[in-house]
Amino acid sequence: MQESFSIPRTLLKGLALYFVIVLLFALPLPNFGKVSAYNSLFPGRPRLPFGENPAEAYNFSLFNLDAMFASHEVADGTKPADEFRVLVIGDSSVWGTLLKPEETLAAQLNAAAPTYCGKPARFYNLGYPTISAAKDLMLIDYAARYQPDQILWLTSLEALPLDKQLDTPLVANNAETVDALIEKYDLPLDRNDASLVRPDFWDRTLLGQRRNLADLIRLQLYGVQWSATGIDQIYPPYPAPQTDFADGDDQFHDLRPPLDESALAYDILAAGMNHSPAPILLVNEPIMISDGVNSHIRYNFFYPRWAYDAYRAQLAARAESQSWNYLDVWNLLPKSEFTNSAIHLTPAGETILAQTILAALQPECP
């Protein structure tokens, strides 16, 4: 006997099924971010996904750490036995703003082809274009699973103010990971900080997650154009960094001389340095030293001289007292080797920095 077809009943069944699927999504499920077409259908990306113009750069920003790392070449299979793996952590100067993938610090270090402990070294660019020690610690902690033999951590004073640690979008949108870091390293960060995005039940349903899911799919789809063209960033014309400053412009965030150490995230830096999965060479990255109006007050857009000088002294003292492997190259480069910001380097600047780091890098072999 043929069953009769009822429109209301069919609609009701369809709606019921739809809502079950939407709600089931809120249950803890395997993280879809780990499923990636990179390193299988497409080659892994040489730097983490980041960008604001995906239609031209074939790259864009998302906050799913699993998906970000799964798209990176560091996640390509298991670590070869004959590889000395070095992870390079830092801000946009490490990621390579305005630099092609082959011009970044990691690429220049690879081009030098050094050998450590009898193995050829391979440097992985895990920089990400926001300046925050908490963000760096999050990436170091996540990257431990890729079995690094050595880590290069490039940092600067701008990464340290405590009041900005949780503002970075990548950090703010990974509240559970931040919670775990606070717990694990006893960090001086507030779990109830309003910056942290904490999804409620409805945000975790299929409807609430639709943007994140779309981002995951888009990341895979842009893999085709990235693989076909090798492009992961656009290079628009840019203005030179600011070199002239107003009279009396000696502000650094809300701080006043003398530089208050408790307002800076040295504890986060220490957590990374002291609990790292591999030895770390901490590098105080090069900054542009301007020679324009009032350059006796400020080094550059980021730093008044009083704050930066005090920071260098504090960091050097901590490194010495805690036996950190530390390299200070703050004044390594002339002004001409900076592009659009006081920390973004030209390809030639990256080459000089790579040579300097290689000269200082002396990994301990087991």
Next chain:
Amino acid sequence: MTLPLIAIFGALTLLAAFFSDRIRGLFLFTLSILAVYALQPALPIRYLDFWLPTAALALALIFWISLHRGAEWHSADNLLSAAWMGLIILTLALTRFLPSAPSPLTPSMPPRPELVFAATLAVALLAALTGRVRFGWVHAVGLAALIVLLAVLKSPEASLWMARTLRLANGQSAETASSFDIRWLGISYIIFRFIHTLRERQMGSAPEVSLREYVTYIFFYPALTAGPIDRLERFVKDIRSSWKPAHEDWIVVVQRIGLGLFKKFVLADSLALMALSANNTDKVQSPGWAWILLYAYTLQIFLDFSGYTDIAIGMARMVGIRLPENFNAPYLRPNVTQFWNNWHMTLTQWFRAYFFNPLTRALRTRQFPIWSVILITQFLTMTLIGAWHGLTANFLFWGLWHGLGLFVHNRWSDATRARVSEWATTPLRQNLLNASGLFFTFHYAALGWVWFVLPTPALAVDFFARLVGM
């Protein structure tokens, strides 16, 4: 059409499905008029996005009058329909006084109502005059004007000139004028429907239709933006039939709209992120990836276009209109001729009826050799189809590419038919023949899209070189 607009028009159409026949007819008439305004994109030339839909409606009124053989055009029913059209247009103009103006019914702020009223009166006067002149003249002048209008709108240079002129006339700066200033929603389809009705009237085969039926046919909102191009006779047959959707109709509705949404908004929009474009053509690093981008575009354009068609067919079915199919697995055809019999079918049928067949008849009566008749008709028809997409070199090359394909296939088929029949005597050989034909046809169509998608022939030639690793 965007997803929210599809949802709104879909919901309104669903509502119409449950109306009585008379109310549904009036509802579709009203909705089709509103859609002409609501779907029109906003334009930088002041008020142009209101005047263009109004002009399209005015043309519909004038051409409709010219379709009549007698004086029955001014029946009470038709006069009421005309008054209703005018009232809708004036009401839309009055929305400029709403606190939240512009309303979603118009793309931007409408012009002042007194101007709209004056224009409506002028059109009514012109329509009344049309009723008094010999319709043969209206048809001849109308057809010529429509072709010129289409040519102007499809030519970047002419559109730019028109944009500059309109900007200056409007007191706006002509410096920032662009050919994109004049984007007239659905005008290619609207003009082809106009031409269809005028030609059918000239040939004496146009049915007598009311103003309400004619306007609904020309501007039927599911098919306004991307076709299909229905025939007036078939359309009015549906709209005059008593309609009560059966369960089978609802199954078709759900299947076609669901499939269309999936094809357009999931598959085609995803493929768009990896498809060949003017942006990436010169950056492709290897032939393998170049082919992948080309395949992605080949599938994207089909899924995008046929997805919209599925949505249009499904939406129309709710109210008893059985729009014609536009695609029938075109990439699975064994030769270029069959590809064109199954790709954008209503467009090719239109060209066949109003250009290809008359031209073929004319050339044959002049005793041209058969091969030259085929050469001329195929090349000219396909070049015109290319020009219909845009009067630019890339579309003309695309048309010529397919004209060449159709001509060569015709000659090859004639020359080898006997030998192929002798050879393909087993199912295996027949399948082999079909498979190789399908492979060749798919790739011929795919390579043709290079001309279509890239804005200049030089870029297309460069991409062809990349495809073969040069």
